[in-house]
Amino acid sequence: EVEQRMQGQCSLAVRRAPECLVCGAQHMLGAPHTAWLLGMKGEKGSKGDIGIEGIHGTDGKQGEKGAPGSKGEKGDLGPLGMMGPLGPKGIPGSARGVKGSKGDNSKVPRSAFSASLSKAFPPPNTPIKFDKILYNDQEDYNPSTGKFNCSIPGAYVFTYHLTVRGRPARISIVAQNKKMVRTRETLYGQEIDQASFLIILKLNAGDQVWLEVARDWNGVYVSAEDDSIFTGFLLYPDDVFETLV
Numbered sequence: 001e002v003e004q005r006m007q008g009q010c011s012l013a014v015r016r017a018p019e020c021l022v023c024g025a026q027h028m029l030g031a032p033h034t035a036w037l038l039g040m041k042g043e044k045g046s047k048g049d050i051g052i053e054g055i056h057g058t059d060g061k062q063g064e065k066g067a068p069g070s071k072g073e074k075g076d077l078g079p080l081g082m083m084g085p086l087g088p089k090g091i092p093g094s095a096r097g098v099k100g101s102k103g104d105n106s107k108v109p110r111s112a113f114s115a116s117l118s119k120a121f122p123p124p125n126t127p128i129k130f131d132k133i134l135y136n137d138q139e140d141y142n143p144s145t146g147k148f149n150c151s152i153p154g155a156y157v158f159t160y161h162l163t164v165r166g167r168p169a170r171i172s173i174v175a176q177n178k179k180m181v182r183t184r185e186t187l188y189g190q191e192i193d194q195a196s197f198l199i200i201l202k203l204n205a206g207d208q209v210w211l212e213v214a215r216d217w218n219g220v221y222v223s224a225e226d227d228s229i230f231t232g233f234l235l236y237p238d239d240v241f242e243t244l245v
């Protein structure tokens with residue numbers, strides 16, 4: 001059969017050897033059976049060395065959402081906030097305060113007098129007796145002597161308002177036996193004038209104050225239409241100074 005093929009149509013077909021009728025392998029005609037040459041199958045070889053590392057793969061897909069974490073610790077106190085708007089007006093209270101205790105004005109020191117003259121041209125160089133009392137509640141002024149006698153130490157105001165007529169007048173305010181004030185009014189005939197003066201004096205208890213006129217200068221006048229008045233009053237007592245300061 002082999003020879004027939006070779007002799008037949010194509011000698012070139014010899015290039016591809018037919019399967020050997022003996023061993024089934026392909027080999028050249030006339031060549032020894034390959035099977036014989038191959039020998040027995042060898043044992044399995046040892047495992048090869050580990051290969052080199054592969055190249056980095058592409059990123060995988062996003063994983064599923066994780067479970068919520070545990071609650072954190074309480075934070076620090078924050079800074080003070082801004083002041084809020086003014087609140088509404090409150091309702092008025094109902095409780096009335098306790099009544100205060102009654103004041104004591106009985107201890108307020110008082111001393112004042114005002115007296116007028118009833119006869120014109122008083123005798124000179126002696127206290128003028130202003131004998132018509134206008135006010136003298138504390139009786140520190142004595143109308144029978146014409147002297148004011150200090151009972152409360154302190155600062156006093158003394159003043160006079162005298163009518164002068166017919167003669168000139170020299171008028172003095174005497175305190176502690178000294179002439180504290182000296183004034184003059186030169187006037188004659190039917191002319192009428194007013195002489196006045198005011199002074200503040202510091203007095204001790206027992207000090208005495210009065211008015212005097214000089215000889216030939218005693219023109220202090222009074223009539224139904226003309227008054228002459230001597231006035232004095234306590235301005236500040238010494239005790240109140242000390243207790244208040």
Ligand SMILES: *[C@@H]1O[C@H](CO)[C@@H](O)[C@H](O)[C@H]1NC(C)=O
Pocket residue numbers: 149150151152205206207
């Ligand atoms: C004058 O006042 C003082 C003190 O109050 C008193 O001791 C004295 O007796 C008074 N003198 C006269 C004359 O009233």
